[in-house]
Amino acid sequence: MTNFAFFLPVMFSTFALLFLAISRLGPAAAPFWAAGFGCAALGFWAPAIDQLLPSPAWSLLADALFACAFLAYSEALLVRWCARWLLHVRLFITVGAVLGCAVAILLQLPLLELAVSDAASFVLIALPLVAALPHLRNRLDQALALAALLVAFDGLSRLATLLVTRGSGAFLDSVYFFLMQAFASVFGLFLGLAALAGCMSELIARYRREAELDPLTQSLNRRGFDRASVGAHDRKGAVISCDIDRFKAVNDRFGHQSGDQVISAFARVIMAHVPEDARVARFGGEEFVIYLPGADLAKAIGCAETIRQAFAATGAEAARIDHVLTASFGASAILADDGSIYDALNRADRALYDAKNNGRNQVCAASFLRPIAARPVGDGLARGIG
The missing domain is CATH 3.30.70.270 (Reverse transcriptase/Diguanylate cyclase domain)
Known part of the structure; x- marks a missing residue:
């Protein structure tokens, strides 16, 4: 059940590098998308590292990376729709999720660890959708909101079926781990492409404005x-x-x-x-x-x-x-x-x-x-x- 073990980090790393390159051109959300996909890529590498060097620290590191990834996703979405909205709340959720996962690891409660991580991911990606409702006027924003909604639904469905999918065996052999990687491949790809289209549309609009403005007066040419x-x-x-x-x-x-x-x-x-x-x-x-x-x-x-x-x-x-x-x-x-x-x-x-x-x-x-x-x-x- 580890067919996605290398595909996911490579895919997310590719998106991170793409957004990092695009951020140099000016789209405001691009650095946050780069941070989100970069953290997620590192988070997906953690299970492979854990197999080589077993340690509870790798599990906590993965939890922290995923929490930071979803915080960055939420900020990227809100830069487009409602910048800085509920930032303190989202930071509190992120820190709380990492601390909750740390407690669960110390108490050796893997189900609690996964529940805390999934719940935080769901809330962090769902909150921007509330702010997005008045702004979904074009197809790109609608596609981006749909991608974020699917990611949120994925986290919520994993949380709801955790007792069934996690099982009692090894985590890497569980149905939960397989579904997490499978849906992350599909929904992560959709989210990355929608975010990439949003950033490119912003760049095109900016270049069009610059092509139609007089640089000295900022009036039209x-x-x-x-x-x-x-x-x-x-x-x-x-x-x-x-x-x-x-x-x-x-x-x-x-x-x-x-x-x-x-x-x-x-x-x-x-x-x-x-x-x-x-x-x-x-x-x-x-x-x-x-x-x-x-x-x-x-x-x-x-x-x-x-x-x-x-x-x-x-x-x-x-x-x-x-x-x-x-x-x-x-x-x-x-x-x-x-x-x-x-x-x-x-x-x-x-x-x-x-x-x-x-x-x-x-x-x-x-x-x-x-x-x-x-x-x-x-x-x-x-x-x-x-």
């Missing part, structure tokens, strides 16, 4: 904007095109590092004054575009004016330069017959150029009904253009 605004022309909305005034003079006078600080300050002002569902993108240099889902032209003008005033008031201080900073804005509504959001952006760009040509530091809006002369409305308020 053009690729990210295209993806975030798919189908925008089929819905009500508005766009704003904006540009820092006389930005070349900032670079020439203060250097490109200060220029980058100005761009970053402008991006922060924009993102601080747009609605939560807005999409902000840097299209290159000092030029930004804003997509406002569901907004009309009046709301876009108001949003642009708020950003204009905030940047004029705080931009220089935020960028840490002694220089007057202003920006110009063009706004346009998205029309029902637009082929894409770029039709609206082209109109917003023309309005932006009008703002530049009429003195900068102002908001201009594209008019779609009839050509009208540009006219100021207050200090820097919207102007209409044909």
Whole structure:
């Protein structure tokens, strides 16, 4: 009944090494998965060592390793769903399980030792499932929860059938030992693959975000904007095109590092004054575009004016330069017959150029009904253009 004697530690060691390698790439749960599978691998080696060097210490070491493995599994699951949840409780269960197993070994009560170990394993892997219930929105989380549930069920079923499966013979020849290794092979493989898929999906999502973000401002780049605004022309909305005034003079006078600080300050002002569902993108240099889902032209003008005033008031201080900073804005509504959001952006760009040509530091809006002369409305308020 020792057909799994070498397969299990090799399999769990392989998963441990895989997660250890993946942890260098950033997934938060990967180090805990590596620790869990590593402890489990060492725990499965213990019976083989015990055959060569019989000692109660090997049994206690295996119990401690399995308890630590399930603690690490629970932490890995909770990093994905509810980090640090009931950590003190789980630590108490782990330490209590090791102490309970030590007492059982000293009293020579093998059934108690197995019962304590199985009960602790069940509780440690089952607790995260309670925290996971509100978070099971995608198939990967559901698969991971199912794998953890099967592992928990395995521990509970062993605990429930302990008196029958353990028997009175040698532990390594018992039905209990065979079932433990058989189900650990199947459910451990499932858990490892589900956890691996979860970590890889996190990596892919992170790389996708990085590919769609401007590294200087953490706003969207053009690729990210295209993806975030798919189908925008089929819905009500508005766009704003904006540009820092006389930005070349900032670079020439203060250097490109200060220029980058100005761009970053402008991006922060924009993102601080747009609605939560807005999409902000840097299209290159000092030029930004804003997509406002569901907004009309009046709301876009108001949003642009708020950003204009905030940047004029705080931009220089935020960028840490002694220089007057202003920006110009063009706004346009998205029309029902637009082929894409770029039709609206082209109109917003023309309005932006009008703002530049009429003195900068102002908001201009594209008019779609009839050509009208540009006219100021207050200090820097919207102007209409044909």
